[in-house]
Amino acid sequence: MIIATPPKDESERLKSLQNYKILDSLPEEDYDAIAKIASSICNTPIALISLIDKDRQWFKANHGLDARETPRDFAFCAHSILEPDELFIINDATKDDRFFDNPLTTGDPNVIFYAGAPLNTEDGYPLGTLCVIDNEPKTLNEEQKEALKLLANQVVNLLELRKKNRELENVNKEVSNLNEQLNNFAYRLTHDLKSPINGVNFLVEVLKTDHAALFIDEEAKNYLNLIADRMGYMSNLVDDILHYTKVNNENIVYSKFNIQETIESIITNIDHENLVSCSYNLVKTSIISSKIGLMQVFQNLISNSIKFTDKENVELSIELTKDNEYYTFVYCDNGPGIPKAYRDKVFNMFETLSNEKNNNTGIGLTTVKSIIERLGGTYSLEDPADNAEGICFQFKVLIKDITA
Structure with a gap:
């Protein structure tokens, strides 16, 4: 058995894989459906969506196989990601020096035929494969090969959509936090500003009604009216800011x-x-x-x-x-x-x-x-x-x- 060497950009590839937050996630119908379709088109009992982690291959979808992961050293997919620009096909693993004594070939699940389409991300890193497996020698025709590639592209699209949805959720959480802070600020503004504004308004009204005789000078009366007018503007401003904040967050x-x-x-x-x-x-x-x-x-x-x-x-x-x-x-x-x-x-x-x-x-x-x-x-x-x-x-x- 020949163990696949890691790609030259393995560190960056693993970081890219981790960014999708897909490893050890629960089964999802969309991924399972793609694996089932691949199995049907290629007429194989097993189809897997396999992701190559640091020390293991983990299956996001495992049609026809009970296992959820295997050691990376045994993984056919670990070889496949070394050739990310083409299908990786082993027609008969018993006649291939890399796999004839592989525990996955000699034992359960008895991998004899393997065909893997790479799952290449937008930034060019192969995360794993969409692969089909049989326990006897096999070949694929051109239509089956093309279908396997197209289905692999759909897997990548699902991964990208998952990533973008998670990023959107994070943005929404951040916006919600900012909105909550804004609401708290608005209510604090109302409490901290309205009280002194109301107090000044009350004092102005007291001066105008109970102490009008003090303001014989017409200019003094004008100043008092100006204070009342400006305080009214400030009161309206606080109310309108609070209303605007509420409208934008409810x-x-x-x-x-x-x-x-x-x-x-x-x-x-x-x-x-x-x-x-x-x-x-x-x-x-x-x-x-x-x-x-x-x-x-x-x-x-x-x-x-x-x-x-x-x-x-x-x-x-x-x-x-x-x-x-x-x-x-x-x-x-x-x-x-x-x-x-x-x-x-x-x-x-x-x-x-x-x-x-x-x-x-x-x-x-x-x-x-x-x-x-x-x-x-x-x-x-x-x-x-x-x-x-x-x-x-x-x-x-x-x-x-x-x-x-």
Whole structure:
């Protein structure tokens, strides 16, 4: 018996094998199926997916064989990985100087015929073979050889997919950890900043109501009002940051709901001065999407329309269309509009057209953008039709099949 010498790049090859985290893993149907197909095509009783470890060959799939591993010194596959660019075929091991007295030939499982297709990774390392075995001399025709190579490629594809899935799981865990840290930061920010902000707001109100006589000077009154205004802005900023953090980390839940009823309930809850009138086009229907997500989108849009209106009444129009993939909404108001030069910027964090009015923090549209993107959609700002005043916000979100 001749023992195969390790490849020249054995150290790197073993590192590559270890990176797949496949050794000693549980049986998997996909690998077992490939071994069974190889056995059927090549008409052999045994087919193995064999991986060559430092001191052993280990079988990820072992069709027709009970053993899960053998010593590397006995492994036919240890010879096969020395010729990674071609099939390694032994038609009759009893007549081959390397294998005639091999314990796997002279004893169980009585390997007489062997054909191994190399499992070559993307970085060029042979991890082992997809091999077929018989206990009598045999030859393979060209179609069987080609099929064995193609099946070996599928094994490598499964290994690569496994590796990428594991890497994705690690990334997801890291993202989850970062999101948890961000949530903790946001709540800590709320606790640590809101308390002193509320305290300052309370003191300002006490000075304005109970000690107004102290502020005879008009300039002093203006300074006091400025402090109150800036503290209001800081309070809104903290709330909006917390809301943005929550929106980006909560799970998306899809359900069927009536979108017009949802929008009307939003208007009822935030239109305290009865400024808003809204017309609908094809909106009175039930859709399947994230109810909470779309509620947050329309609540931000309607709040902005009310907050920044330059009219006595806020006139809204909302249109819904649907195709095979998306719901498309067009939301228009009769406000002052947004100049084209600023239409991309207003979706960036803290970007505003003005911080002087209504303590706008520049986070509302960033939140809207984030929700729409999480729902698989896109958005844009457009001019209203017929040169009307205002702005139209068009966005689409993916249609989900919750029955799948």
